Amino acid sequence: MSKGFFTDKNRKPTDAELIDIIGTTKNKWNLLFHYLTDDLHLKGELKFYGVNYGWALRFNKAGKSVIALYPNKDCITVQIILNGNQVSKALSSGLSPEIIQIINDTEMIHEGKWIYLNIDENTDIKDIIQLIDLRISVK
Secondary structure (H helix, E strand, O other), X not given: OOOOOOOOOOOOOOHHHHHHHHHHHHHHHHHHHHHHHHHOOOOEEEEEOXXXXXXXXXXXXXXXXXXXXXXXXXXXXXXXXXOHHHHHHHHOOOOOHHHHHHHHHOOEEOOEEEXXXXXXXXXXXXXXHHHHHXXXXXX
């Protein structure tokens, strides 16, 4: 199963299709989108990551990935890549035990840890925002 719903490389989803598929998580999508664009002044770009991942709304700062949002049926999968310093900071920053467990369980590779988090209508996104801030501020 892919991370995102839209897996056809030749068919870029429209904004309306994105909002329709995320359904009950629309408010979470909007909160993250406005935080990234209005507060952090980042620009989102739809990018295709292959059939195992699909289309994602990716946000970069200074050429480095900050976060990718993969829309799916009534949920969103976020991807945040943390380097070693960022992982250390995240583990000591008061994140929820569930997020800490996901970080600990994720394998460290050359670029760091590719953290995937699923957001549904009941998810508190404060930890996601904290990880975004950490990704931007810690080198």
